[in-house]
Amino acid sequence: MNMEIKDIWKSSKLRQFWHNFSAHKTYVRLCRLSKSDNWSMKYLLPGRLWLDTVDVVITTKCNLFCKGCHHLMPYYQQPYHMDKERLIATMQKLNECFDWCDHYNFLGGEPFMNPDLKYYIAEAPDEKCNVIQLTTNATIIPTDSELFEVMRRKKVRILLSQYPSNRETQQRLISILQQEGIEYHIHKPVWTEYGKPIERSRSTKELKQQFSRCPVKCKQLYDGALYYCFRSSNCHDLGICNVADDEYVDLLHNTKEQNCREIRRLMWRHKPVRACKYCLRGTEENVIIPRGE
Numbered sequence: 175m176n177m178e179i180k181d182i183w184k185s186s187k188l189r190q191f192w193h194n195f196s197a198h199k200t201y202v203r204l205c206r207l208s209k210s211d212n213w214s215m216k217y218l219l220p221g222r223l224w225l226d227t228v229d230v231v232i233t234t235k236c237n238l239f240c241k242g243c244h245h246l247m248p249y250y251q252q253p254y255h256m257d258k259e260r261l262i263a264t265m266q267k268l269n270e271c272f273d274w275c276d277h278y279n280f281l282g283g284e285p286f287m288n289p290d291l292k293y294y295i296a297e298a299p300d301e302k303c304n305v306i307q308l309t310t311n312a313t314i315i316p317t318d319s320e321l322f323e324v325m326r327r328k329k330v331r332i333l334l335s336q337y338p339s340n341r342e343t344q345q346r347l348i349s350i351l352q353q354e355g356i357e358y359h360i361h362k363p364v365w366t367e368y369g370k371p372i373e374r375s376r377s378t379k380e381l382k383q384q385f386s387r388c389p390v391k392c393k394q395l396y397d398g399a400l401y402y403c404f405r406s407s408n409c410h411d412l413g414i415c416n417v418a419d420d421e422y423v424d425l426l427h428n429t430k431e432q433n434c435r436e437i438r439r440l441m442w443r444h445k446p447v448r449a450c451k452y453c454l455r456g457t458e459e460n461v462i463i464p465r466g467e
């Protein structure tokens with residue numbers, strides 16, 4: 175498609191209509207699956223499960239307090255590390271369900287603040303993941319040799335988010351990762367406005383449109399369950415809004431069969447989640463904001 179046709183398409187009513195249509199989400203996911211390194215039709219067969227991206231949240235502690243934090247970390251009055259046994263059991267329940275995962279990502283808060291990080295990485299099923307990744311704000315320099323060893327063994331890629339506050343430590347961290355032979359990637363994410371987590375009045379039609387336009391693909395593993403998105407898990411954990419029974423998978427308490435069925439349902443979901451009312455993604459107000467301020 176040349177630029178002119180692309181521009182016409184971008185501003186056309188037909189495109190808006192298509193993005194409002196619930197089949198758009200299915201189409202986007204199928205496109206993503208077809209571009210995946212390990213694409214195979216077999217993952218669409220009954221009984222097979224392919225995950226796009228799963229974020230394993232290991233802590234809500236963070237040493238930065240970015241006002242635009244999508245994950246709402248500054249709202250935690252008493253941030254905490256996840257319980258080790260419970261999180262490992264939850265990961266094991268998830269891992270037994272899927273056949274392939276594109277991105278298996280460890281996330282916080284700031285993951286290097288959690289002393290149990292090495293135990294969680296050791297549980298990552300590298301044999302069926304395209305990329306195992308850890309996202310850090312690059313302000314903490316780890317020193318644990320066992321952590322480096324497990325990161326090498328699991329071929330973890332460190333994603334260094336670039337913020338105004340981490341220029342100096344980022345360079346030091348890069349030198350250490352190079353010495354330790356650990357892959358890294360400097361990430362300059364575009365931050366957009368998700369807004370304060372307050373309830374907004376939106377009609378059913380508006381919520382449907384918002385959800386259909388929302389491009390967030392990562393499912394969130396959080397305290398025993400898998401949630402549709404990070405806004406849903408964090409709003410729930412902070413007591414800001416509830417989740418309906420079909421908006422999460424209770425991994426720890428379900429059987430494997432129940433989990434497989436419910437994860438598949440979550441991946442192909444067409445209905446907004448309750449947290450959409452508390453979020454600006456997928457709306458005109460979701461404008462670009464400064465990163466990490």
Ligand code: SF4
Nearest residue numbers: 388403405449450453
């Ligand atoms: S709450 Fe809704 S709009 Fe916000 S990220 Fe989740 S699915 Fe998207």
